[in-house]
Amino acid sequence: MSKILKLLIVAVMATAGLSASAMAAKKFILVQSTTSTQNSGLYEYLLPKFEKKTGIQVRVVAVGTGQAIKNAMNCDGDVLLVHAKKSELKFVASGYGVKRYDLMYNDFIIVGPAGDPAHVAGMKDAVAALKKIAAAKVTFLSRGDDSGTNKKEMALWKKAGIDVKKASGTWYRETGSGMGATINSAVGMEAYTLTDRATWIAFKNRGDLKIAVQGDKDLFNQYGITLINKSKCPAVKSKLGLVFMNYLLSPHGQKVIAAYRRKNQQLFFPNATVTSAN
Numbered sequence: 001m002s003k004i005l006k007l008l009i010v011a012v013m014a015t016a017g018l019s020a021s022a023m024a025a026k027k028f029i030l031v032q033s034t035t036s037t038q039n040s041g042l043y044e045y046l047l048p049k050f051e052k053k054t055g056i057q058v059r060v061v062a063v064g065t066g067q068a069i070k071n072a073m074n075c076d077g078d079v080l081l082v083h084a085k086k087s088e089l090k091f092v093a094s095g096y097g098v099k100r101y102d103l104m105y106n107d108f109i110i111v112g113p114a115g116d117p118a119h120v121a122g123m124k125d126a127v128a129a130l131k132k133i134a135a136a137k138v139t140f141l142s143r144g145d146d147s148g149t150n151k152k153e154m155a156l157w158k159k160a161g162i163d164v165k166k167a168s169g170t171w172y173r174e175t176g177s178g179m180g181a182t183i184n185s186a187v188g189m190e191a192y193t194l195t196d197r198a199t200w201i202a203f204k205n206r207g208d209l210k211i212a213v214q215g216d217k218d219l220f221n222q223y224g225i226t227l228i229n230k231s232k233c234p235a236v237k238s239k240l241g242l243v244f245m246n247y248l249l250s251p252h253g254q255k256v257i258a259a260y261r262r263k264n265q266q267l268f269f270p271n272a273t274v275t276s277a278n
Contacts, residue, residue: 028057029240032069032077034148035178037223038062040198040267045260050247056240064178066146072096075233078241080226083148083196088224096233097226101277103248104257104268105222108152109200110213111183112192120192124215127160134162137171139191143182144174148221153194156218183209196221198267223268225249227277245277 037043038060047058061071065082072080073096080097082088091097110129112120118138120129133140142164143150157164164172173191175182179199186193187207200211213219225245230236247253254270261267 026057027055027240028059029078029237029244030076031058031060031079031081031244032072033060033062033080034065034068034082034223035062035180036083036149036196036199037081039178039180040202041262042198042257042260042268046256049256050244054243054247056243058244064143064145064147064149065151066148072228075228075235078228078237079244080228081223083221083223084151085222085224087151088226092226095231096229098229098238099277100224100226101245101249102271102273103223103225104254104270104272105220106197106268107214107221108149108194108219109197109211110192110194111186111200111206111209112212113190114208114210115190116210116212118192121210121212123213126156126213126216126218129213130156130160130162133192134160134164134167134171139189140164140172141182141186141189141191141193142172142174143179144176145178147178149179149194149196152219152221156194159218201265201267202262222271225277242277246275248272249277250275 043060051057061077063071065084065087068080068082069087069091071077072091080091088100092100110126118133118136120132123129142153168174175185179195180203182193183195183203184205187205187209192212225248227238227241227245228236230238249272254272257268257270258266
């Protein structure tokens with residue numbers, strides 16, 4: 001083997017080794033997240049901007065809020081970004097989260113078939129609409145997955161005084177699936193379902209489903225962000241996690257969130273009350 005060829009091989013191996021080392025050293029955090037932020041395309045829009053600014057890569061695990069919180073309690077992640085405030089505050093109170101911050105909001109809507117068999121189209125009172133759906137025994141699909149959307153739905157049924165567990169398998173069905181799959185099932189079954197507006201706007205296969213109920217204050221959908229507590233989970237990358245949180249909470253980050261649109265509609269509305277986490 002010639003001396004020049006040997007030098008070339010050594011150079012290639014050195015370069016490959018340097019590349020592998022650089023990749024291994026790349027800074028990243030893991031965010032346990034609700035599915036709506038992922039399904040809406042928000043992360044695809046926002047995270048490259050954050051990485052370009054900070055050099056920190058964000059890896060997202062998008063699951064229902066209940067599962068995201070369980071994952072965080074198992075120390076699988078650095079930051080929690082979900083939408084079930086009561087559960088988030090319980091997560092912090094149990095010592096797994098450092099402090100929870102309001103980040104942004106949108107709302108939930110009830111969608112249903114164009115024929116509107118329960119006659120709820122145009123209503124603004126979500127509880128009254130659910131009572132009509134139950135009385136008419138028209139198919140309603142629930143995610144049934146302990147997600148933030150499912151938690152909101154259960155709270156609305158409770159307020160309506162209706163025990164949907166007794167109706168399970170009849171007019172009331174649990175899909176055990178994410179929002180996209182549940183909407184798909186609602187299309188096929190000509191059923192009603194509760195969805196966050198961001199997922200609905202971004203969703204393509206709507207069939208003849210239409211927005212039936214919207215505008216109720218009970219349909220408000222608040223998102224929060226929390227740093228997972230290093231005292232419970234020693235491997236948490238607190239400093240990097242705080243960089244991500246502070247980016248989103250800052251005036252610049254809030255403007256980035258507000259600027260995200262699909263089909264000329266704003267999907268999330270920033271409402272952070274602080275400019276940085278501590």
